[in-house]
Amino acid sequence: MRLGVNVDHIATIRETRGTDYPDPVEVAILAESAGADGITAHIRVDRRHINERDIRILREVVKTHLNVESSLDKEIQSFLLDVKPDWVCLVPEREEELTTEGGLNLNVVSKEIKLATKKLKDAGIMVTFFIESDPKMVEIASNLGACAIELNTGPWSENPSMKNYKKIEEAAQFGITRGLEVHAGHGLNLQNVGPIAGIEEISELNIGHAIISRALIVGIERAVSEMKEKDALW
Secondary structure, eight states: OEEEEEOHHHHHHHHHHTOSOSOHHHHHHHHHHTTOSEEEEEOOTTOSSOOHHHHHHHHHHOSSOEEEEEOSOHHHHHHHHHHOOSEEEEOOOOTTOSSOOSOOOHHHHHHHHHHHHHHHHHTTOEEEEEEOSOHHHHHHHHHTTOSEEEEEOHHHHHOOOHHHHHHHHHHHHHHHHTTOEEEEESSOOTTTHHHHHTOTTEEEEEEOHHHHHHHHHHOHHHHHHHHHHHHHTO
């Protein structure tokens, strides 16, 4: 299973003081050296952490793959078509939210999603939809041309019950039958990642806050390697 390390919160620390450090690019390089299989960054409409400069440099230096999370904002989509990261994960975005609050409602944004997906894929970019573990959303994602789905593990992280686990497992299994690559993420940490890492249909986990928080204590390289070891145990 691949581990994608989200470096947003390095930029969050930088932006609290308006300095040019700490640099998410530097942390991305260290994360890769520690075994990260990919780097993820979310460029938001308000540029509260990651900005265009970060994405452009990450595109140049990341040796694994670069996954950029983004809303359907036209300016950002145009920027991504220019930079061409390896992956773009389309996510919902609300200006006041502290973090992504849930998966895309594909019923509501299907036309916009379909158009954005086609443009990204035509540019050679792989496209993921961040969705809830709902077979209906998986089916729509497949019909709209997604290359992969990323299942929202937030409900599991908040309540690691068998019910929430089964929803993720069944959605992952259904995604495979629809020809989709299956990723997962949101709220995962060393305490709750194990069962999700054990779902064989999931090929990639994207984890940010827990790894960056742990890195403040033990350093980014150890924080990444600890998560990789935890994944490997399942």
